[in-house]
Structure formats: C-alpha cells, structure tokens
Amino acid sequence: MQDNSGMIWNFTKMQGTGNDFIMLDGVRQPIHMTPERARALADRHFGIGADQILLVEEPLHPEADFRYRIFNADGGEVEHCGNGARCFARFVHEQGLSHRNPLRAEISTGLIVLEETGDGEVTVDMGQTRFEPADLHFDARGLETRACADDTLYRLDPPGHEGLMWSLVAISNPHAVLQVEDVDHYPVGAIGPAIESHPRFAQHVNVGFMQIVGRRHIRLRVHERGAGETLACGTGACAAAVAGLRRGLLANPVRVDTRGGTLHIDWEGGRLRMRGPAITVFNGQVDIDALTATTRGSTRT
Structure with missing residues (x-):
C-alpha cells in the first residue's frame, strides 16, 4: 500500500448518538493507516478527537459495495462498530461514492447491510450473533x-x-x-x-x-x-x-x-437490526505526518 508521507488527508467528522468518528475516504485518496496515525487523529487535545477512525475502501469481497475498517482511539483495528456503520452509510451517500440504498459493507468478519430510511436515521442489519x-x-x-x-x-x-x-x-x-x-x-x-x-x-x-x-x-x-x-x-x-x-x-x-x-x-428470528441517527459535524483537511509528529509522545485522555 502506498505511503502517504507529506500528504493532506480530507476527512469528515461525524457522530451517532454522541459516539464520534473521523471518516476517511480511502477510495478517492490513498490512505495508509497505522496505529500511530490513528492515535494522533483521535487525540482530543493534540489531534482532531474521536472515539474511532472509520476508513472506507474498495471491497475485497465480490458481493460488497465497500470495505469498512474501524480503528479505536488506542490505534488498534477492531471488527465492528454499530454507530460507526450508520455514519459509514451516510458518509458514502453524502460524498457521492454510491447512491445504492441499501448498501452492503464488508467488515473483517463478513458482510453487513445498511439502509438510510429517509427520516434522518439509518438501519443496520448487524449480522450474526453468537454466545459461546x-x-x-x-x-x-x-x-x-x-x-x-x-x-x-x-x-x-x-x-x-x-x-x-x-x-x-x-x-x-x-x-x-x-x-x-x-x-x-x-x-x-x-x-x-x-x-x-x-x-x-x-x-x-x-x-x-x-x-x-x-x-x-x-x-x-x-x-x-x-x-x-x-x-x-x-x-x-x-x-x-x-x-x-x-x-x-x-x-x-x-x-x-x-x-x-x-x-x-x-x-x-435470528435477525438483529439497529436503527438510529447519523450526523455530519464538519469537513476538514489534516496534514497527517505533521499531526503525528505533534502528538507523538502525548497521552490521550
């Protein structure tokens, strides 16, 4: 994957019931995410500030419209985020990446289905639920x-x-x-x-x-x-x-x-669905390497 040294990243800040995210379009701009960069973006004092970083990419799965990746504020990549999934659907539509509704998104454990309902909310078919x-x-x-x-x-x-x-x-x-x-x-x-x-x-x-x-x-x-x-x-x-x-x-x-x-x-019937809001807060640009250098060694609180 291409390194983004010295590049400006376009981003969108979004929130779903107060769970806040930095959305990155990895389809139209090259994004090389690392734990250090994710921590820098999420830092609420030295960075933009977010609970998680959400990255939209071209899919690997043949039945998916997009690949959806989630990075926690500590830099670790995780499997799923329900509030983020709703923001993902709204982001894809607002950015003109796709007009399909519902959307099929690939996450690390399979496919999820997301649908904007026309009332400002998004419904997510959350996939398989397990208990062992x-x-x-x-x-x-x-x-x-x-x-x-x-x-x-x-x-x-x-x-x-x-x-x-x-x-x-x-x-x-x-x-x-x-x-x-x-x-x-x-x-x-x-x-x-x-x-x-x-x-x-x-x-x-x-x-x-x-x-x-x-x-x-x-x-x-x-x-x-x-x-x-x-x-x-x-x-x-x-x-x-x-x-x-x-x-x-x-x-x-x-x-x-x-x-x-x-x-x-x-x-x-084994089907798990979640409905709730997804709201765009603002759009911006960030010099990711300058930000990472500034936040290196800081402690996120």
Missing part, C-alpha cells in the same frame, strides 16, 4: 455459571466487587453485559476497565451496564475496548438488548437510551 465463550476468545474454565432462561451467566469479580454475573455476546466484536439497578450511579469507571482487560478475555472486551426500565426499554452505559466509556455504543446496545431478551426480561423491539441518544434494536 470461544466466540469472544474467553476462557470460562472453572468459572461459576448460572442459567437464566436462554442465557448463561458467568461470574467475574473485579477488585472490590463480588458476585457479578455477566452475559456474553459476540456481535462481530465481543461484549460482556451486566444488569444493574441504577446505571447513573454504578461504578462504571472502576469496573469497566477491570473487565475490559481481564486476563480471561484474550482480545479484551467491551463492557456494558444495563438498567431495565420496562419490558421494551433499557438504559445503558458502555466502556468500549480501546476507547473508554463513550456516549453511546451501537454494538453494545445490540448486545445489551439481546442479553435482556435471552434472559426473558425484555420483549421486541427494545428502546436503548444511552448518554448520547436513543437507539432501537430488534432481534427476532
């Missing part, structure tokens, strides 16, 4: 478990907290979901990082904290792998809704209120 520990690269050997309707809960006790029982959900990327009484006052800042980096998760995990409001309504906070707590997490909303449905606590469809806004999740 191996699907999350999770070592469950020797752990206490408890059956809960169709779900299996696994006990993981971070320092200072005992008896916590977690649902495991893989939606391309891995999620651990905990039901709590009051999501506003729960110690997400302490428990989230401890579970994210728990040694039983070989590739770390996204950590969701779910408060059930009613049969079709939950509130949610998510500590995202490689990004910390974000205002919203699309795959996290899906994972929490699915966990509640499997436990018999919820019914379709499920409204998920995050700190950044509301998402709607439907999981029926």
Whole structure:
C-alpha cells in the first residue's frame, strides 16, 4: 500500500448518538493507516478527537459495495462498530461514492447491510450473533455459571466487587453485559476497565451496564475496548438488548437510551437490526505526518 508521507488527508467528522468518528475516504485518496496515525487523529487535545477512525475502501469481497475498517482511539483495528456503520452509510451517500440504498459493507468478519430510511436515521442489519465463550476468545474454565432462561451467566469479580454475573455476546466484536439497578450511579469507571482487560478475555472486551426500565426499554452505559466509556455504543446496545431478551426480561423491539441518544434494536428470528441517527459535524483537511509528529509522545485522555 502506498505511503502517504507529506500528504493532506480530507476527512469528515461525524457522530451517532454522541459516539464520534473521523471518516476517511480511502477510495478517492490513498490512505495508509497505522496505529500511530490513528492515535494522533483521535487525540482530543493534540489531534482532531474521536472515539474511532472509520476508513472506507474498495471491497475485497465480490458481493460488497465497500470495505469498512474501524480503528479505536488506542490505534488498534477492531471488527465492528454499530454507530460507526450508520455514519459509514451516510458518509458514502453524502460524498457521492454510491447512491445504492441499501448498501452492503464488508467488515473483517463478513458482510453487513445498511439502509438510510429517509427520516434522518439509518438501519443496520448487524449480522450474526453468537454466545459461546470461544466466540469472544474467553476462557470460562472453572468459572461459576448460572442459567437464566436462554442465557448463561458467568461470574467475574473485579477488585472490590463480588458476585457479578455477566452475559456474553459476540456481535462481530465481543461484549460482556451486566444488569444493574441504577446505571447513573454504578461504578462504571472502576469496573469497566477491570473487565475490559481481564486476563480471561484474550482480545479484551467491551463492557456494558444495563438498567431495565420496562419490558421494551433499557438504559445503558458502555466502556468500549480501546476507547473508554463513550456516549453511546451501537454494538453494545445490540448486545445489551439481546442479553435482556435471552434472559426473558425484555420483549421486541427494545428502546436503548444511552448518554448520547436513543437507539432501537430488534432481534427476532435470528435477525438483529439497529436503527438510529447519523450526523455530519464538519469537513476538514489534516496534514497527517505533521499531526503525528505533534502528538507523538502525548497521552490521550
């Protein structure tokens, strides 16, 4: 792949329920992404600032319209991002890269389908949902478990907290979901990082904290792998809704209120769909090498 030394990158800043992204068109401009460059772009003090960097490329899969790649704020490339997927669809249409609706996007684990609905929102067919520990690269050997309707809960006790029982959900990327009484006052800042980096998760995990409001309504906070707590997490909303449905606590469809806004999740007949907003904030240009040199050695907070 071509190196972009000294090149100016065009970018678009977008957000979906407060989960914010830097969108890069790798179809009409050469983009060579590295962990260092992703960290520089995402840095909120020295860079542009974002939860994740989203890169649109020509597809490798013959049935896809585009390839969609996701880089966390820590520079690591990950499998999926639901809020980002909605922004991806809006970005492709606004940039004139394609007028197809729905779109088929290739991610690292397969294909997803995205459709703008004409009301300012985008619906994403999220793909396959899985629940075995191996699907999350999770070592469950020797752990206490408890059956809960169709779900299996696994006990993981971070320092200072005992008896916590977690649902495991893989939606391309891995999620651990905990039901709590009051999501506003729960110690997400302490428990989230401890579970994210728990040694039983070989590739770390996204950590969701779910408060059930009613049969079709939950509130949610998510500590995202490689990004910390974000205002919203699309795959996290899906994972929490699915966990509640499997436990018999919820019914379709499920409204998920995050700190950044509301998402709607439907999981029926094995098909998982998410609907929510995707908003363009501004467009700009960045000298990627000058930015990387400026942010080198800085600490993102």
